[in-house]
Amino acid sequence: MKTIAVANQKGGCAKTTTAINLAAGIAMQDKRVLLVDLDPQGHACLGLGIDPNRIPTSIYDVLMDKDMSMSNVIVHSKISGLDLIPSNFKLGTAELDLRATAGREMILSKKLGLLGQHYDYCIIDCAPALSLLMLNILIASDEVIITVQAHYYALESLKRMLGTLHVARKQFGPCNVRALGLLLTLVEEGTVLCRQVQQQLREFFGSLVFETVIHRSVRLAESPSAGEPVLTYAPKDKGAVEYRAMAREVIERIARLSRVPV
Ligand code: ADP
Ligand code: MG
Numbered sequence: 001m002k003t004i005a006v007a008n009q010k011g012g013c014a015k016t017t018t019a020i021n022l023a024a025g026i027a028m029q030d031k032r033v034l035l036v037d038l039d040p041q042g043h044a045c046l047g048l049g050i051d052p053n054r055i056p057t058s059i060y061d062v063l064m065d066k067d068m069s070m071s072n073v074i075v076h077s078k079i080s081g082l083d084l085i086p087s088n089f090k091l092g093t094a095e096l097d098l099r100a101t102a103g104r105e106m107i108l109s110k111k112l113g114l115l116g117q118h119y120d121y122c123i124i125d126c127a128p129a130l131s132l133l134m135l136n137i138l139i140a141s142d143e144v145i146i147t148v149q150a151h152y153y154a155l156e157s158l159k160r161m162l163g164t165l166h167v168a169r170k171q172f173g174p175c176n177v178r179a180l181g182l183l184l185t186l187v188e189e190g191t192v193l194c195r196q197v198q199q200q201l202r203e204f205f206g207s208l209v210f211e212t213v214i215h216r217s218v219r220l221a222e223s224p225s226a227g228e229p230v231l232t233y234a235p236k237d238k239g240a241v242e243y244r245a246m247a248r249e250v251i252e253r254i255a256r257l258s259r260v261p262v
Pocket of ligand 2: 015016017039043126127
């Protein structure tokens with residue numbers, strides 16, 4: 001199982017939208033995918049039509065109870081091959097509740113590791129904070145996709161996020177996480193600023209920036225209210241076409257990077 005976190009310490013830059021549609025896009029390519037909601041807002045649940053406040057148990061219970069496994073809280077989505085580990089507001093106190101637990105930054109990695117044979121990909125939707133949960137995510141993940149909204153402050157939050165990856169790798173022995181790529185989101189092709197930010201990112205980060213970019217789309221913004229990824233809600237919409245391309249690019253990039261040079 002390849003574990004990919006979708007992260008940025010900034011809010012509103014399409015992390016959840018990307019996590020949901022990437023997970024659905026990969027599942028639609030006949031892969032087994034687990035989407036893990038690690039944001040107390042539970043938006044990844046809502047986006048798949050699952051009410052986070054009506055679920056009996058969630059990721060919070062798994063993190064708190066050493067005898068509880070991830071498989072106890074898995075919810076099947078309407079999309080074949082796509083399962084969800086749900087989250088809700090309770091997760092908001094996890095950091096405090098775990099303060100006296102030894103090895104607390106490793107819990108997610110250990111528990112997710114036990115599911116490794118059941119899924120090909122695990123996609124984690126992160127909250128926009130540098131917290132104990134984020135540290136757990138970085139240690140549990142092989143790859144991070146950083147979503148970047150194409151505007152002036154994007155570079156600042158991007159530098160912060162890349163710095164965090166560096167610190168996590170340096171300070172936590174088992175952590176080998178790397179940046180798989182930067183995904184430009186909420187792109188408005190017509191604006192000069194958007195073009196400038198795109199150009200700047202490609203000049204600075206080169207092929208780390210995904211070729212696929214995600215443009216603003218009304219159908220994409222609507223799809224969570226229908227409880228569906230845009231891929232099933234409006235399969236012909238530009239947003240769906242772009243997220244399908246993104247899913248292909250992610251699979252290809254991982255395959256290419258995993259190949260051992262001879
Ligand atoms: P984050 O998880 O980073 O906070 P979200 O994925 O929740 O960001 O996106 C923030 C808001 O922007 C949501 O209302 C979402 O529906 C909307 N959104 C995200 N991507 C797009 C897009 N490409 N086009 C239009 N709206 C989008
Ligand atoms: Mg979110």
